[in-house]
Amino acid sequence: MNPSLQVYKKEIMEMLRDKRVRSGAFITPMFVVLMMVMLFGFIMESVGKKENIPVHFVKTSDPLMTQIRESKLQLHEISSEAVGKSLILSGKARLVVVFDKPKDFGNFQQKIIRLMYDDKEESAQIAKAQFMQALSQTMRDGIEKQLVAQGLPKEAAEPIKFEDSPVQVGSGKGASTMILSLLPYMIVLFAFTGGFSIASDIVAGEKEKSTLETLLITPASRTQIVLGKFFALMTVCFCSSMSALFGLVFASIAHLPGTAKMMESGLGLTPQSVVLMLGLLLPLVAFFAGILLIVSTYARNMREAQTYLALVNLVVLIPAVFSQMIGFTGLASQFWINLVPVLNTASNIRAALQGKTDFAAYGATAGIGIVLAAIAITIAIRMFNREKVLLRV
Amino acid sequence: MDQRCNPSGSATVKPLATKMVITEKLCKHFPDPKKGLVKAVDGVSFQAKPGEIFGLLGVNGAGKTTTLRMLSTVLEPTSGRATVNGFDVATEGEKVRGSIGFMSTSTALYGRLTAREMIAYFAGLYGVTNSEMKSRMAFAIDKLNMGEFIDRQCDKLSTGQKQRVSIARTIFHDPPVLFFDEPTAGLDVVTSQTVMEFIEEARDNGKTVIFSTHIMSEVERLCDQIAVIHDGILMGQGTVNELKTTTNEQTLEKAFLKLVRFESTWNRDTEVARS
Structure with a gap:
């Protein structure tokens, strides 16, 4: 069996046995989404109760x-x-x-x-x-x-009467405004934070616990080892993001209290929008996994890795939060948005859920995501091959 | 003969002989912002053959672990040359790593894997096939008496049990060369005994064993050849008796202290007069 695949399988096995990963990457995203949907739904219903x-x-x-x-x-x-x-x-x-x-x-x-x-x-x-x-x-x-x-x-x-005449743009049925604000943000955010639970452990933790050296003296090359770890991280990031989506789907199916108003237009999830969303999410998840791996490889120990991760989290959080508000600005239609990592993915997922995908913007976003992911994994591989970085304890 | 590296780091290297482990003027220098250039290993040359336990004897920080790390390709030598099982550590890393087993008390186990999973994981990385795995696992469980805890997570094992798992991980792929870096440090007498018996058995089975320690009794019991390392420099080499003879000392401990030019700061006569 390919050494990368062996490393991958072992990492996944360890992750699934780790309570922090189970709660941080799988349960928390679902729970947070359910809570947010119910909370926002309650607020929307309260505002609607005029009398x-x-x-x-x-x-x-x-x-x-x-x-x-x-x-x-x-x-x-x-x-x-x-x-x-x-x-x-x-x-x-x-x-x-x-x-x-x-x-x-x-x-x-x-x-x-x-x-x-x-x-x-x-x-x-x-x-x-x-x-x-x-x-x-x-x-x-x-x-x-x-x-x-x-x-x-x-x-x-009433000498002048106004009549609404909505024009269908794109494929038609789309999610409600609140879902459009919430869903892309949640999907992008949990694609990053989901990997937190394991990122500090995956290399820095191995340095700290002295298991890394045992791994380095196997015939597996360092590149094979780091690729195994990279794909394991990517899997967790992706699953975490999907957990957030499943949370929303569950809220929609289960008709949870307070969610009726929010879900009345549906989630905007069609086979096409799901495929388009995954096409953007996978490069982003690879980029995030690469960044997390770089941090974990550079850090001396888990604590140092967690400090760096908290800082990196802010860099990811700002465009992700902005993506929530982008519908209130005129920026969503401007092309340069598609050149800003994280924000571009959230913005294009939003467009996909609205059924209004602009394929030039989509292509630019996916392309940038792939390039960034390639850069991140290349840096991670180079760092993992440098004894100065790998053995700094 | 001064075996240290020349300042340019370009040691003159002779063609290497067909021994299992050979080092020639091996050097590892680290730049340190505070201390300048640290010469962790500085021109170490030795050879070890099959069926022999070769001891690296030195105090903490002498350069023993760095030497073993270079031999196991974890660190790249600054200069000099080394081969393991005929493969160059600098250019044939994968083949070198496939020829060795490495054990140390500082190397840990994956806590969330069971002992069986831990051994199987490394066996897989060393290229042990699934068909070989079953019979070798059964042999290792029986040999190291691991039946009671083989399916228990490594986090829940005692120190002695963990050490047996480490031994199994080290020998599972049946490497011709074994490196032991202070394998008994921090272990109790019984567990240390298990480890030492295992090392003796490996030697009897024709393995080449490189054994790093600072414990004299272990050296006297186990080692066929010894290299004394101090401050990264090889200070002496030979059998226990040869070292005693060379230094004209009765015990290995005294021979070692003489080789590393140890000078006591405690003057007995002065201390007695003071008291």
């Missing part, structure tokens, strides 16, 4: 308030503005509506409605938006009644 935030108003005889009472808002009458303020300060009220004295313009009086709320409280902002919407609807209903009374159609209250 549940109560609105307080200071007692008034204004007829507009009588009309607003007919809306679905939960309204609570209070005696004075001072009471309203104390309720906001104690956190018992989100929005207090005060009808002030109207402003007199001679032949016209302008109603003044003052809205009191904590502007740092998200739920207060939501309550304000709900109230404004209810008020707007009430005013529109009033106008419609007047128009109808004058013999005009009620549609005259």
Whole structure:
């Protein structure tokens, strides 16, 4: 049997017996994804529950308030503005509506409605938006009644009407915005962090435990040894990334609490998008495995390796985090994004899940991934062949 | 004769004879930012033949381990030449490594593999085929009395059991040359005895054994030939009796101290007068 394959099989066997690898590379990605999906889903559902935030108003005889009472808002009458303020300060009220004295313009009086709320409280902002919407609807209903009374159609209250007309770009069915933000980020992030659990052990750990020298005196060449270790690391990184994906698929199938809103458009996983995703993920995983191997080979011991890995993690984390927000910027359509490692993969996985793959961008991303992976593994092999690096303890 | 390397590192090398282990003016120098150039091994020459235990005797840091590391191709010699089983350590590394077994107390086992998996892993790397594996495994288990723990993870083995697994790993592929780097360091008397008996048996089976130690009693019991190394330099070579005769000393310990030019800083008369 090829020595690289023997080293690979042994590394995989050891990894599977290591609790740190089982939890860090397989269980944690799934668990984190499930938690995040449920958490974001809960937040999305909470935001959607408009009628549940109560609105307080200071007692008034204004007829507009009588009309607003007919809306679905939960309204609570209070005696004075001072009471309203104390309720906001104690956190018992989100929005207090005060009808002030109207402003007199001679032949016209302008109603003044003052809205009191904590502007740092998200739920207060939501309550304000709900109230404004209810008020707007009430005013529109009033106008419609007047128009109808004058013999005009009620549609005259809306001189301009906007109609949504979505245009299908790409293959069509795609994931929801939240899934598009979350999934590429998770897949890329866990492709790197999944290897953490074993990276410090794979060479630095062998130096520290004095098993490396025994391996070096076998007929296997150093290149064969390092390739075996490289493919083992790559396998763990890939499996970790896939664990994150399985977590999301499980959340979708199991209909976990709070995930309905998030999953209503599906995950965007079609046979084509999966193939495209794997085509980008494999070079990235190889690149990550190469980097982890370089760090582990250079480090004197496991502790030193872990210190370096924490620093490298930051370098990977920044583009990965940015990939989550890229949909909110106009950068996703700019070609230079495809030249930035990590970010390009996340961006193109996002496009694949949307069914909007740009094959020039895809090719550039895959090409850069392959080149970087080749550079990383070449450096790792060279370092592994240098006795100065390998035997520094 | 001064066997040390010339400053340029280009030692004059003669054609090597057909012995199992031959070193000629072998040198290993390391650049050190604080100490400058460290001459860990400086012009060491010796030869070892089959059926012989060749001892490398020296204090800690003398250069014994570095010499063995060069012979096992872990380190590349700075200059000089060495062959193992007729193969050059600098140019035929794979063949050299295929000809040797290496054991040391500092080399550990993979904790999460069982003893059987550990032995089989290295056997595979040494090219032992699956058909040979079964019979050799049975022989090793029986020979080293490993039946009780062969399927137990190495992390859970006692020191003595680990040492037996190491021995099995070292001999499993039946190499003609065996290197032992302080194989009894840190072991109890019983386990040390097992190791030494194993080394004697290897010699009796015609293996060439290179045995590095600083323990005089082990040298006197085991070694047919000895090379005394100090500060990377070969200070003397011969049988135990030859070293005693050369130095005109009664014990190997005294002969060794004379060869390494040890001077005691403790003056007995002065200390007695003070007390």
